[in-house]
Amino acid sequence: MFREFEVTDHPPTGTRPAVDWRVHLVPQDWDHFSGDEHSVWETLFARQVPYLGSRIVTPFLEGIPMLGLDQPGIPNLDRLNDRLEPLTGWRCVSVPGLVPDDAFFAMLADRRFPIGNFIRSADSLDYLEEPDCFHDIFGHVPMLAHEPIARLMQAMGRLGVDAVATGLGETISRLYWHTVEFGLAREGGELKILGAGLASSFGEAHFAIEADVQRLRFTLKDAAATAYRSDAFQPLYFVSDSLEYAAAELEALDLTQLKALAG
Numbered sequence: 001m002f003r004e005f006e007v008t009d010h011p012p013t014g015t016r017p018a019v020d021w022r023v024h025l026v027p028q029d030w031d032h033f034s035g036d037e038h039s040v041w042e043t044l045f046a047r048q049v050p051y052l053g054s055r056i057v058t059p060f061l062e063g064i065p066m067l068g069l070d071q072p073g074i075p076n077l078d079r080l081n082d083r084l085e086p087l088t089g090w091r092c093v094s095v096p097g098l099v100p101d102d103a104f105f106a107m108l109a110d111r112r113f114p115i116g117n118f119i120r121s122a123d124s125l126d127y128l129e130e131p132d133c134f135h136d137i138f139g140h141v142p143m144l145a146h147e148p149i150a151r152l153m154q155a156m157g158r159l160g161v162d163a164v165a166t167g168l169g170e171t172i173s174r175l176y177w178h179t180v181e182f183g184l185a186r187e188g189g190e191l192k193i194l195g196a197g198l199a200s201s202f203g204e205a206h207f208a209i210e211a212d213v214q215r216l217r218f219t220l221k222d223a224a225a226t227a228y229r230s231d232a233f234q235p236l237y238f239v240s241d242s243l244e245y246a247a248a249e250l251e252a253l254d255l256t257q258l259k260a261l262a263g
């Protein structure tokens with residue numbers, strides 16, 4: 001069945017500032033990954049999936065086989081996109097590492113998700129200086145096959161571009177961090193992992209679900225007012241009433257409301 005998505009092959013137009021995110025892309029060049037690097041992916045995957053099984057929101061688990069992420073080795077982005085794009089219009093694009101916030105949000109606005117074109121080494125499975133392809137693909141991409149998240153991520157991108165341009169980058173980043181990256185959510189009354197930072201981290205997935213750590217009900221106001229840690233486990237986690245609740249709240253947010261949240 002043919003579906004139309006709001007995706008363009010040109011930089012965004014209209015009121016949003018034009019940010020040419022394409023200057024940050026590199027070819028994935030999948031053949032450059034060594035056998036050892038594919039083995040790192042497989043080790044991480046084999047360790048993470050059994051733990052997440054009963055502890056992560058259902059669309060994440062459904063997305064893995066739907067996108068062929070259960071096949072051995074680091075995914076080839078062309079093949080991954082062949083499965084992902086017909087579902088929700090999202091495509092993965094390859095980048096050398098972290099991209100500036102304005103380019104990152106501009107990619108999301110165009111339903112493009114940046115994938116770091118490297119993987120951690122076998123002797124530091126639990127340490128990351130910046131997101132690698134295991135975090136970016138395994139953590140984020142299964143959820144991009146789920147339409148409510150696909151819409152939410154694009155909405156965050158559109159708002160993020162405006163937010164960064166108007167000095168509200170920290171506020172939108174906090175909302176993103178406390179949901180998309182390190183959020184928890186209720187599903188059928190149970191506490192589940194929602195965020196990609198948790199989904200892709202063996203240690204912090206355990207910590208967020210099982211440790212004696214503060215967990216607060218997610219509200220836009222509280223999440224916007226709460227700083228986050230990028231160098232250590234979070235000191236507290238926000239729990240959305242449901243994945244759909246968080247997605248709808250964030251998708252409906254506009255720049256005026258974001259300004260009010262920033263105070």
Ligand SMILES: [Fe+2]
Nearest residue numbers: 131181196197
């Ligand atoms: Fe991430």
